[in-house]
Amino acid sequence: MATFFGEVVSVYSRAVEEDEEEEEEGEEDAEIRREVQKQREVHLNWRSEIAESIESSSDKTFQCSDLVIAVGQNASGFLSAFVLSTGNWDVVGTVTLWNERTKGPSQVTNTQLPEESRCVLYRQAACPSVVICQCTYYVAEDQLFQWTEKVLGSIQRRGLRVLVLSDCSVAEYKTSECITASPSPFLRTLKTSEYRDALRCPLMEQPNILTGLPAAVLSHCQVHRIPAVVYQCYSDVACPDSLTMEAYRPALSCLSSKLGKVDYNPSTEVLRKVVRVSEAQSNLYT
Incomplete structure (x- = not known):
């Protein structure tokens, strides 16, 4: 040639x-x-007694009827102020991972859960059928499938319902109208075909889409025919604040019937404490 x-x-x-x-x-x-x-790799670490009960169960899964997942600082702060502040909640597990934006332990044992983790699962002694998962770290695209398979795959599917609360920047919201018609923060929702309950805010308009962990969870639930709903809050603030947290208030009706007791009007001190802790974790110089 x-x-x-x-x-x-x-x-x-x-x-x-x-x-x-x-x-x-x-x-x-x-x-x-x-x-x-x-x-x-994504690692799900159950507390020792929880891991033992899972191993002794017939289907090797964790038994619960409702799983609430908060993705982001404001969604997690909302649960801390309005739900976790009432009653006695115990840590039952954590989800650890490592990527370029999430520097954490690669793996921990189920007998020694880390005291501080950015993805923690809680269960209330008085209402063990409800599990709350607060997730404030970034999950990379190649880890989304692992995360959903590890967490949702370890929980019984029969009778399970999933509620996801998610943070999102209002800059990602697409609309042909003036954005002032829907002043932020505001909620939009998407659900699986199996979810039958009334929605607490308008459906997400096209061409808006879910991305990241909320999208992965909803897709998993749709495939496995699990009733699930995502409430996404669009906000114009980058840091956690009490106004954005309170925007999730309509979702309380989905929890109050299961938990029986939620704090509809948390004190100013409780809200300040949640915001203060979040600010300390995101400080550029510490």
Whole structure:
């Protein structure tokens, strides 16, 4: 084969050399890929007594009827102020992972759960059928499937209902109308086909879509025919604040019937405490 520079080369010999190089690079790439995948694994860590009860169950799953997942600082702060502040809630598990934006332990044992984690599962002694999961870290795209399979896959599906509260910037909200027609913060919702209860806010208008962990959870529930609903709060603030937290108040009606007791009017001190803790965790210089 002649090139534009007059060089004559053998097509067959060049192809053989390139194939050999590709095979060598493929082996190295496969080893690197395995190491990266191992480092980026998602780990669900149950407390020791919970892990024992799961192992002793017939289907090896955690028994609960309602799973509430809060994704983001404001959604988690809302649950802390309005729900977790009432009654005695115990930590039953954590979800740990590592990626470029989430620096955390790769794995912990179920006998020694970390005291501070950005994804914690709680259960109330008086109402063990409801589990709350607060998730404030970033889950990368290649970890979303793992997260949903590890968490939702370990919980019984029969009779399970899932409620997701999610934070989102109002800059991502798409509308043909003036944004002042829906002053932020405001809620929009999406649900699975199995979810039959009344919705507490308008449906999310096209072409708006869910992304990240809320989308992964809703997709998992749709595939496995689990009733699930996502309430996404659009806010114009980057940091947690009490106004955005209170925007989730309509979702309380989904919880009050199950928990029996929620704090509809948390004190100013409780709200300040939640905001203050969130600000301390997100400080650029600490």
